[in-house]
Structure formats: structure tokens, C-alpha cells
Amino acid sequence: MLGYYISLAMRSLRSMPILSSLMVAAIAVGVGAAMTVLTVNYTMSRNALQHKDDVLFAVQLDSWDPNKAYDSVNELPKELTYQDTQALLRSDIPTRQVAMHRYGFTVSLDDDSVRPFTAEARVTTRDFFALFDVPFLFGGTWEDGADSGPVKQVVLSKATNDKLFNGENSVGRIVNLKGEPFAVVGVIAHWSPSPKVYDLNNNPFAEPEELFIPFGLHRTFEIYSWGNTNGWKNDGLEGYEGHLQSESVWIQYWVEMDSSEQRQRYEDFLTGYIREQKAQGRFERPLKFALSKPSEWLVINEVLGDDVQVLAALSLSFLLVCVVNAVALLLAKFLRKAPEAGVRRALGANRKAIFIQHLVESGVIGVLGGLLGIVLALIGLAGIRYLTLGMVDRIATMDWVMMLSSVGLAIFASLLAGLYPAWRISNTNPSVYLKTQ
Amino acid sequence: MLELKPMLSALWRNKTSAFLIALQLALTLAIVSNAGVIVSERVEKIARPTGMQVEDLISVTFMPIAQEYDMAGAVAADMDLLRGLPGVVDAFPTNQIPVSGSGSASRYFSEPNQEIGGEVANYYQVDPNFINTLGLELVAGRNFTAAEMDVMGPNENYDARVAIITRDFGEALFPGEEPLGKFFFPLGENNPIEIVGVIDRHLGAWVGWQKAGQVVFYPLLIKTNHKRYMIRAEPGQRDAVMKLVEEKLAQRDANRVLQLETLSRDLEQSYMSDNVMVKVLSAVIALLTFIVSLGIVGLTIFWINQRRKQIGIRRALGATRANISRYFLLENGLIAALGIAMGFAIAMLINRMMVTSFSQPAMPAGLLLSCAALLLLASLGAALVPALRAANISPATATRSV
Numbered sequence: 001m002l003g004y005y006i007s008l009a010m011r012s013l014r015s016m017p018i019l020s021s022l023m024v025a026a027i028a029v030g031v032g033a034a035m036t037v038l039t040v041n042y043t044m045s046r047n048a049l050q051h052k053d054d055v056l057f058a059v060q061l062d063s064w065d066p067n068k069a070y071d072s073v074n075e076l077p078k079e080l081t082y083q084d085t086q087a088l089l090r091s092d093i094p095t096r097q098v099a100m101h102r103y104g105f106t107v108s109l110d111d112d113s114v115r116p117f118t119a120e121a122r123v124t125t126r127d128f129f130a131l132f133d134v135p136f137l138f139g140g141t142w143e144d145g146a147d148s149g150p151v152k153q154v155v156l157s158k159a160t161n162d163k164l165f166n167g168e169n170s171v172g173r174i175v176n177l178k179g180e181p182f183a184v185v186g187v188i189a190h191w192s193p194s195p196k197v198y199d200l201n202n203n204p205f206a207e208p209e210e211l212f213i214p215f216g217l218h219r220t221f222e223i224y225s226w227g228n229t230n231g232w233k234n235d236g237l238e239g240y241e242g243h244l245q246s247e248s249v250w251i252q253y254w255v256e257m258d259s260s261e262q263r264q265r266y267e268d269f270l271t272g273y274i275r276e277q278k279a280q281g282r283f284e285r286p287l288k289f290a291l292s293k294p295s296e297w298l299v300i301n302e303v304l305g306d307d308v309q310v311l312a313a314l315s316l317s318f319l320l321v322c323v324v325n326a327v328a329l330l331l332a333k334f335l336r337k338a339p340e341a342g343v344r345r346a347l348g349a350n351r352k353a354i355f356i357q358h359l360v361e362s363g364v365i366g367v368l369g370g371l372l373g374i375v376l377a378l379i380g381l382a383g384i385r386y387l388t389l390g391m392v393d394r395i396a397t398m399d400w401v402m403m404l405s406s407v408g409l410a411i412f413a414s415l416l417a418g419l420y421p422a423w424r425i426s427n428t429n430p431s432v433y434l435k436t437q
Numbered sequence: 438m439l440e441l442k443p444m445l446s447a448l449w450r451n452k453t454s455a456f457l458i459a460l461q462l463a464l465t466l467a468i469v470s471n472a473g474v475i476v477s478e479r480v481e482k483i484a485r486p487t488g489m490q491v492e493d494l495i496s497v498t499f500m501p502i503a504q505e506y507d508m509a510g511a512v513a514a515d516m517d518l519l520r521g522l523p524g525v526v527d528a529f530p531t532n533q534i535p536v537s538g539s540g541s542a543s544r545y546f547s548e549p550n551q552e553i554g555g556e557v558a559n560y561y562q563v564d565p566n567f568i569n570t571l572g573l574e575l576v577a578g579r580n581f582t583a584a585e586m587d588v589m590g591p592n593e594n595y596d597a598r599v600a601i602i603t604r605d606f607g608e609a610l611f612p613g614e615e616p617l618g619k620f621f622f623p624l625g626e627n628n629p630i631e632i633v634g635v636i637d638r639h640l641g642a643w644v645g646w647q648k649a650g651q652v653v654f655y656p657l658l659i660k661t662n663h664k665r666y667m668i669r670a671e672p673g674q675r676d677a678v679m680k681l682v683e684e685k686l687a688q689r690d691a692n693r694v695l696q697l698e699t700l701s702r703d704l705e706q707s708y709m710s711d712n713v714m715v716k717v718l719s720a721v722i723a724l725l726t727f728i729v730s731l732g733i734v735g736l737t738i739f740w741i742n743q744r745r746k747q748i749g750i751r752r753a754l755g756a757t758r759a760n761i762s763r764y765f766l767l768e769n770g771l772i773a774a775l776g777i778a779m780g781f782a783i784a785m786l787i788n789r790m791m792v793t794s795f796s797q798p799a800m801p802a803g804l805l806l807s808c809a810a811l812l813l814l815a816s817l818g819a820a821l822v823p824a825l826r827a828a829n830i831s832p833a834t835a836t837r838s839v
Contacts, residue, residue: 022735026728033721067553104663106502106694116502118694178662179503221504222591234552234625239592306795307714310475314468314718318725321464325732328457332739383720387713389706424453 009361016333023329027369030322031410032376037315039381039402043395045304048193049294057291059253065232066284073300076290077230079249087273093266094255096131099215100124101251102227105177114164119210123223128212131256132198139171139186146214154182155212161187178221194394197294199252200301201227205395225250319413326417334358334425345430355426362418363411370410374403444768455772458736462776462812465729467783470800470808471791472718478798479711487536488638490572493670494700495679496534500663501693508660509588511690518689519668524678526669529566530658533642534665537703540642547610549627556609557648559641562657570669576604577617578634581656591661601634605650644707675699726815733819737765741827748827749834758828765824766817773816777809
């Protein structure tokens with residue numbers, strides 16, 4: 001029966017080509033606009049650490065200005081001071097923990113086979129790879145002592161290893177960073193979480209860093225963060241050591257904890273630490289800290305900005321207008337076809353059959369509109385990629401989930417649009433039309 | 438004189454269709470006017486003057502390959518080289534590139550030893566060539582002198598003695614007063630910094646910052662392990678100069694990695710999200726108006742076809758072509774008026790939500806009215822062709838049975 005209805009629908013669409021194409025176009029444009037924006041929304045709100053959402057926590061401590069709360073969603077600085085980081089690293093409660101920030105080096109090789117270039121680097125403690133599930137192609141993370149003393153070891157990204165060593169196993173080879181020799185201890189496989197949930201500071205959709213170096217090299221290179229450094233106090237301290245001892249926040253901190261008991265102990269530890277610091281005159285604000293899951297961290301960092309949400313709301317209202325438009329057109333079309341429905345009724349079709357027949361017709365319009373909508377959404381996304389100067393290419397791409405959703409949304413929208421017109425037509429009295437024939 | 442009564446009764450018979458069109462127009466007005474608010478705000482934001490000769494400016498960022506490097510010597514040699522190149526107007530070293538989204542800011546006070554309140558400003562470390570290079574306008578006081586230049590290591594504490602500030606920052610720090618010759622103080626410090634010059638405008642580092650335009654300049658070179666230069670080319674020669682600069686800088690000292698960029702590109706990237714909003718919302722406005730117009734065209738044609746016989750009868754009874762066209766246009770106008778009235782209410786409701794939840798600007802009445810006028814025109818325009826065609830229906834139609 002369904003097949004018959006579909007063939008009826010196709011015939012009916014062909015009989016009124018202008019009205020039919022107007023309806024298909026209305027649904028297609030609505031779905032195209034909605035899917036363009038929703039795709040951006042969907043890819044922007046992905047959580048690359050979903051599988052570890054219950055065990056990973058971003059650590060925030062309120063070491064900020066006693067006169068004024070930090071300007072963030074939860075009124076806590078998003079980063080820690082160097083001295084607090086060093087104290088937290090001494091705790092053995094978390095299963096794993098990572099202190100880190102962005103940095104950059106010039107990269108060169110002794111044999112001049114590659115033109116020197118600058119590379120983004122992540123200065124981090126050794127648990128980074130295990131904590132964030134970063135797979136290794138060759139080797140592994142650096143030795144334990146490298147996070148507290150000046151050990152010149154480096155882990156390369158796959159792209160950097162391809163560039164420097166043509167993708168060979170480079171473990172044990174030497175790379176010069178700022179002219180200083182570093183031994184390669186590992187090469188990671190391609191790894192590119194988007195958004196970059198582990199560091200949402202600057203561009204959350206940028207590629208991950210090209211190099212990873214141990215946390216024990218700050219004094220050797222007098223490393224200042226290439227990410228965000230925020231301060232509130234004039235400590236009056238001198239030299240690089242003064243920077244390390246200052247109240248400036250510039251280090252990101254994550255812990256991995258497997259049980260709530262562990263989490264409880266860690267919260268007790270943080271409370272104790274802050275109390276201890278308060279006794280020494282630091283942490284003058286009310287005692288406050290936060291342990292946020294990756295999903296919460298994305299919200300705190302407002303990855304999905306106001307603009308994107310406004311666009312999403314707007315595109316859905318756009319779709320709504322298109323649906324209303326389709327209702328009006330469908331109503332006009334069905335009423336025009338009323339004599340036909342009258343004949344079918346007279347020949348024995350019941351109301352339900354007429355209703356379903358017309359609903360199927362709107363469904364067919366939905367399928368056509370959805371397919372065309374995918375094309376329009378792809379064009380829309382290409383437009384967004386063009387407008388964003390290639391900076392968010394990874395956000396503005398459609399996967400098959402979104403393609404299927406497009407057709408689904410189109411069918412849903414057109415069925416919604418078809419409900420009332422189909423009901424109206426199924427309720428008309430056949431005798432009226434039979435008389436005028 | 439007008440056929441209002443029969444028109445209303447005809448509309449009442451088709452009330453669902455008429456209401457659907459009115460609803461479309463109402464929603465469209467609500468969306469278009471709210472999108473319009475955002476578009477006009479962003480267009481204004483993008484059009485703000487930067488105070489700089491953006492299209493002639495090039496930035497260079499360089500990092501020496503080796504850790505040990507004579508930065509002060511390199512900067513001096515590079516400046517000599519750059520300022521002598523053909524096509525280069527001027528150049529200066531700096532800590533940050535303006536309007537690039539990357540920058541530093543600090544809090545300053547009009548009294549010594551303060552820690553609460555104060556005003557924030559972007560700060561730049563420059564040399565006396567910065568005014569000429571960026572094309573800034575010095576509206577009061579003087580430029581830095583060569584003797585005022587300080588050179589320091591990255592970890593030394595700097596006690597500034599003189600500064601040039603923007604007019605915006607002067608107004609923020611000393612409201613209603615002439616800032617020239619006054620002193621200001623860094624957070625918690627008592628060393629006074631004298632304002633020796635005032636710049637008309639410089640947008641600073643972050644275009645989206647609430648305090649954009651509050652900027653202070655110091656005559657200072659810090660020997661960090663990477664450095665930036667700003668270079669101004671003769672009008673129209675930017676791209677050629679950019680190539681030349683890269684070549685000559687690499688030639689003078691090959692032991693470094695250079696990155697060159699035009700300031701136009703930086704500015705474009707800084708305004709990227711605003712630009713996306715403007716373009717996407719404009720597209721939405723255009724598409725929506727178009728879709729709604731198409732819907733009106735379709736429905737008016739449908740209605741006219743349904744009423745061919747009645748039109749024929751009216752023509753046979755003496756109605757002129759103009760009467761028939763006017764009837765359909767008026768009918769359409771009535772529906773549009775109803776839609777627009779509903780649209781006003783929805784638009785204001787949505788705007789209130791936008792203001793409270795998404796920090797968007799409030800709706801100016803003029804914008805709402807002009808959107809309404811635009812929609813009314815679009816809807817009448819859409820009805821015009823079918824209405825004129827309706828007038829061509831022959832009176833003879835009345836005598837034929839369908």
C-alpha cells in the first residue's frame with residue numbers, strides 16, 4: 001500500500017510542478033540553513049574525552065585578588081601559579097596528574113637536511129600521554145626525573161616526525177631546540193582532539209602542539225608561557241625566579257582519579273593545602289577550589305560562544321518559517337486536489353487512507369527536500385570555511401550522522417507540515433466534489 | 438468605496454491560509470529584525486577606525502635558532518637595514534603586533550601605591566619611529582627622544598619614566614581633564630610615569646575588548662628570545678616590500694626563523710567571527726524574505742485560480758481590471774498588516790531574550806520599522822504579478838462552467 005501511495009505522491013508532485021518545487025525548495029532551504037549551523041554547533045560541542053569524563057578533572061584554586069573575584073564562569077582562575085603547581089605535584093593521591101602550558105621553540109637538525117622552523121610545544125609532566133590517552137607510534141614518555149630536573153628529552157608529534165625524519169622511528173635521534181640538543185624518546189600517533197579540551201585557552205579548535213617537552217626545563221630556558229598569563233599582584237620580585245614565585249597564574253592542571261573515595265581524599269588534601277597557605281598569608285579569598293570533568297570544563301571555558309548559540313536559535317526559527325510556508329502551500333495543493341480525494345472516498349477509501357496518502361505525499365516532499373538540503377548545507381559549510389579563513393576547517397565539516405540527521409529533520413519537518421492539510425482533506429465531504437464533476 | 442466587507446468575508450472563508458501567511462510574515466519580521474540588530478552592531482564594530490595605516494603595514498616575528506643571541510645588536514642592525522630599503526617608509530621593534538589578538542595589558546592608577554580600581558590598558562614597548570611607522574596622529578605633546586630609549590633583559594624590573602598614551606586611555610584615567618604632563622602609576626607602585634604625548638587613536642591588541650583603544654607606549658626594548666618588527670611600506674608596494682624584507686633579513690642573519698604577515702590579514706582574522714555573523718545573518722535575512730515571498734506568490738496564484746469564476750462574474754458585472762488587481766493587492770495588504778502587527782510583538786519578545794541571555798544589543802525602533810516596511814514591500818511585490826494577471830481573466834469565464 002505504501003508503495004502505491006508513494007507512486008501516487010510522485011504523480012501528484014509532477015502534476016503541479018511549480019507548487020511542488022516551491023515546497024521542496026522551502027523545506028530544503030530551511031533544512032540546509034539549520035543543518036549548516038547545527039553541524040557547526042555539533043562539532044563545537046563534542047567532547048573528545050567523553051570516555052574518561054568520570055575520571056578526569058581540571059583543577060582550579062582560588063588564589064586570586066582578595067578585592068575582586070576572577071572574571072570567569074565559576075569565578076576561579078582557569079590556571080594555577082607555578083608554586084601551587086609544584087606543591088600539588090607532590091601529592092600521590094591522584095592516579096595520574098599533569099601540569100602543563102604552551103610554549104614554542106625553533107627546531108633544527110645538525111645536518112641541515114631540514115630548514116629550521118618554529119614549532120608550538122607543550123611543556124608538560126610525563127603523565128600527559130597516559131592521562132589524555134595519547135597513543136604512541138614509537139617509544140614512550142620521558143623518564144621520571146625529567147619533570148623536576150633539566151633533562152633534554154622530547155616527544156614528537158607524528159607530523160613533526162614526518163617532517164624531520166620522514167616518519168622513521170626516530171627514538172634516540174637528536175633534535176636541536178633553540179640550538180640545544182634534545183634526545184627523541186617518543187613519537188605519538190596522529191592525535192587531534194577537537195575542541196582541544198585539555199587546553200581551551202587560545203583557539204580551542206587549533207591543532208595540538210608539535211612537540212612535547214618535560215616540565216623540568218623552566219629555569220634552563222627561562223620559559224614564559226605562550227598561552228595566557230594572568231596576574232593581579234605586584235609582587236616586586238626580581239628576575240626569572242621572581243616570575244616562578246609570583247602570584248601570576250599560567251599553568252593548567254589535570255588529575256585522574258578512579259574512585260569517589262580517591263576524589264574525597266584529594267578534596268581533603270586541597271582544602272588542607274589552601275588552609276596551610278592561608279596561614280602564610282596567601283589565598284586571601286574565601287576557601288574555594290573546583291574539580292571539573294572534561295564536559296564541565298568545556299562549559300566553563302564557554303567553547304560554545306553566544307554567537308553560535310544565537311545562530312542555532314535563528315536557524316531553527318528559519319526552519320520553522322519554512323515549515324509554516326510548507327503548511328500553507330500543502331494546504332493549497334491538497335484542497336486543489338480535493339475532487340480527486342472525493343472520488344477516492346466515493347470509491348470506498350476511508351478517511352484514514354486519504355489521510356495517510358496525503359501524509360506520505362508530504363513525506364516524499366521531505367525526502368526530496370532533505371537530499372537537496374544536504375547539498376545546501378554543504379554549500380553553507382563551504383561558505384563558513386571560506387569566511388573563517390580556514391581557521392575552523394575541522395568544525396565546518398559534515399559527517400554521516402549529520403547527513404542522516406538532515407534527511408531525518410527534513411522528513412520530520414515536512415510530516416509536521418503535512419499533518420493539518422492531510423487532516424483537512426481527509427475530512428472533506430466527497431459529495432460536494434462529486435456533484436460538480 | 439473599498440470592497441472591505443466582501444474581502445473580509447472571503448478571507449474568513451480562507452482563514453487558515455490567510456493566517457498561515459500572516460504567521461510567516463510575523464516570524465520573518467521577528468527573525469529579520471533581530472538579525473538586523475546584530476548585523477548593524479557588528480558592521481559598526483568592524484568599521485571603527487584603528488588609528489593605523491593598516492593596509493601598508495607588515496609585521497615580522499623572528500626567533501633566533503640559538504639560545505645565546507645578541508638581541509639588542511640584531512635589532513639595531515635590522516632597523517638600519519629596514520629603514521634603508523627602497524619602498525619602506527619606516528620601521529620599529531615591538532613586543533606585540535597591534536590588532537592581532539595577541540597582546541599584553543596592565544592596570545594603571547592616577548595615584549601612587551594603589552591596588553583597587555584603576556584603569557586597564559594594552560601596553561607596547563616601542564621606539565621613537567612607532568608614530569611614523571603606524572601612521573598614528575600625535576594630538577598633544579611630543580614623541581619619545583632617542584635618549585629616552587631603554588634596553589633591558591627579559592627578567593629585569595622596568596621603572597618607566599615617560600609614556601605616550603591614547604586619548605581614550607587619558608579620558609579613562611583623567612576624565613574630563615587634559616592628560617598631557619600628568620603622571621600615572623603602575624599597580625602598587627610609587628614611581629611616577631609622565632605622559633609626554635597623546636595619540637589620537639590606536640585600537641590596541643584585542644578588537645573585541647571592552648577597553649579596546651586604551652593603550653600606553655613605552656620607549657623600551659626588551660631582549661626577549663623572540664622579537665617583532667612593524668614595517669610600513671609606500672602605498673601600493675606592500676607585497677613587494679614584504680618579499681624584499683624577508684630576503685634581506687634572512688640574508689643579514691640566517692640563524693633565525695622569520696614569520697611575516699600583513700596587518701590587514703591580522704585585522705581580518707581578529708574580526709573573523711564578527712564577519713561570519715554579518716555574512717551569515719545577511720544571508721538568512723535575504724533567504725528568508727525570498728522564501729516568504731515565494732510562498733506568497735504561490736498562494737496568491739492558487740487563490741486566484743480558485744476564484745477564476747468569481748473574478749469573471751465581477752468583470753462581467755462591470756468591475757474594471759484595476760478593481761480586480763486592487764482587490765488582490767488590498768487583500769494581501771490586510772494579511773501583511775496583520776502579520777506585521779503580530780511580528781512586532783514577537784520581535785520585541787525575542788529581542789528581550791537576546792539582550793538578557795546572549796548579551797546582544799537592544800532593538801532600535803527605527804530598525805524594526807524599516808524591517809516592517811521592507812517586508813510589506815516584499816509581500817506586496819510578491820502579490821503584484823499574480824494580481825495583475827488576475828485582471829486579465831476574461832468576463833466570458835463567467836458564462837462557462839468549469
